[in-house]
Amino acid sequence: MNPQAEELNKIIREKNPVIFELLSEKGKNIFFPKKGILGQTADAKGTKINATIGAAVEDNGSPMRLESIESNVKLDPSLVFPYAPSFGRPDIRARWKSMIYEKNPSIGNKVLSLPVVTNALTHGVSMAGYLFVDEGEKVIVPDLFWGNYNLILNHAYGAELQKYKLFKGNQLDLDAFKASLEADGIGKKILILNFPNNPTGYSPTIEEAKAITQIIKESAEKGNKIVVFSDDAYFGLVYEEGVETESIFSQLCDLHENVLAVKIDGPTKEDYVWGFRVGFMTYGIKGGDAELYTALEAKTAGAVRGNISNAANISQSLLLAAFEDPAYQAQKEAKFTIMNERYHAVKEVLKDEKYNEYFTALPYNSGYFMCVQLADGLDGELIRKILIEKYSIGIINLSNVIRVAFSAVAAADVKELFDGIYNACKDSKK
Template sequence: MSKIASLVPESLKSSKPSLIRVLNNKYGSDPEMVNLTVGEPDFKTADHVKLAAIKSILDDHTHYPHNWGTPGLRNAISQYLARHFDLHYDPEGEIFVTEGASGAISTIINGLCEPGDVVLVPCPAYTLYRINAELCNAQAVELETSAPDFKVTPQLLKEALDKYGDKVKVLVLNYPVNPTGVTYTPDELRALADLLKNYNVAILDDEIYADLLYEGEHLSMAKLLPDQTLYVNGVSKNAAMTGWRVGYICGPRDVLKALAKVHQAAISTNATMNMDAAQEALLHGDEDTAKMKAEYDRRRKFLMAAMDKIGFEYTKPKGAFYLWVKVPDGFDGDSMAYAEHLAEKAKVAVVPAAAFTKLPVRYFRISYAASMEKLQKAVDGLAKVFAQDQAD
């Protein structure tokens, strides 16, 4: 052990890495495995977006940009949100750019939370909310949503808000939801907003999958409670730009002014050419997104039909690119054990519920951000194992 090992805080020592990444690293290099773990678009970034980045470099956009993001990108974000979601943010003071939506989440939680504060997280949920809360010695409180829809209700939320009182700094609201693919109807959101307006709590409104909604209408919580909402989005999912690391936060200018200090201290700013590429995607990429969305919807319908035929129970997804599948009742083990069972017997790598909640939820996530060829191979393997298990 090194001399300085004792200086590492216990909160960091006890924090566990993302199980999604652990499983991807474990199975990603196995040529026989159908790896459906990571939620990353399998499409290429559009050529016109790549060319924008190349032009940016050739035009010598290679120096420090504004630490809130380039004016061009902030204007593009403002136009994009107004065009798609009827959200209206001033590029000067109500928008700043982060390193992906992950950077936005980290900035908000680390900026607002102090030791002992509470972050409410409806679960199952993307693990980064909990990890960031724990790293700043705040308490991540999992709100146990229930099957079949796994959505937080006003009653459940009120109980938590009243129980933890002034300790609650942040409520996480992510929809369409990772990992379930469900979303909230406008009426459900209005009901939550009617409750939340009575509490002094910040809403971390993660809408990174908002462009990938296949059924229903998307209404942003930022539209209903702009004074309490920190809106998070990016270009990773809707423009297949995960590796470009461009996200953003929109919200009240007084809060963003403070959060920008946290982001500047940790990151300084994003890369200029990446922001120029994101600007092009937001201004001229609607057709690209529409094509990807249509293909994801085709895969979604294929998987649902396949699960129905095999006999798996699942939560019907209306957005994102995930299927939340129930571990069969006859299996003697938790979600992690079943994921290992599928990897061994079906050669299909999925993510167990244990990656998204500490609660004993017996489900697993399939990412259909994969080719139809891979999905067909996965379905064949799942069908075989399901039938074998039923026969045993």
């Protein structure tokens, strides 16, 4: 093992040996290289002639660039063309951390790590898998989950997805969740919580969030060592009263010394910048301090460097400029209003009981999506094809659960959408 990895492991073991046990073999071996090329480059910063970094510069010292690209970007070239650090730009890391506290006031004065920048949330989940998942280990997920978890955690890292039933009636199946966490006895547990959930668009009520937290706490008190990946891709998009508006991370980040909370989030869905590919990983654990978190950040940045080197500088710069724009919050609220209208248009249309002949809505209250469960005897794949060919409507079929992205449907088109699904169901029976 590299001495720099051993140095980080020593800090983690001294601060909280549970975290060391939660690390995968890759996670234990990874480090951010302070020596070698990066260390020598850092030492040379500010020199008159700097021939260390693998980037080209103009004779005046500014980043070398093509005018055909620069002419389309308003930002200063220094914020666009050079590499960003593997940890992410310090300014956007600090700003995102302050925004986590602003958006989740119940965190209060709990101590968190500084977020590490990833190439959006998919990469964040992958880096969490790199750091905490060994081949053959189980990752606890609901039976309705984002399909990319399969590619990332199962196919890339060899984990087994251990599924539990998400719903019981119109509520979360907390008994199934608890049973899944208790399966296989006391030991290491890896858990993903994704709220608002993709594909269902469901977030826990305030009481359900408290119950989830209590179940995890009781599990930790029994001796389980738990790492929770909080996939907050759709954070902030809650459309009903009584639904928890904060991330479940808020309740987990200081819950117990046996529970490491990993917040995986970013502006992709929150700020409607799908192509920017910027995300963040933030850590929280009871008793966590700056030294422990610095070690975890270094391992995370090492994993990022060994995987993609660093996230795009221009995306980080554009986002930071937006966050500091006085109009930013009002613009977000305006887009939320549109999303809220689309959600309520779906709710209104589905009051028509005629649809119950062929499908019923699964619980939904937030996010980008909602799902309907097809009645027995219907073929979701056939219906999907009929919708495209006859009605020019696109949906996602998930084993006879149809996912509808109302985020991409104008409120005025919602009735046509569900009438199309209804008619395609009827057509499929002929």
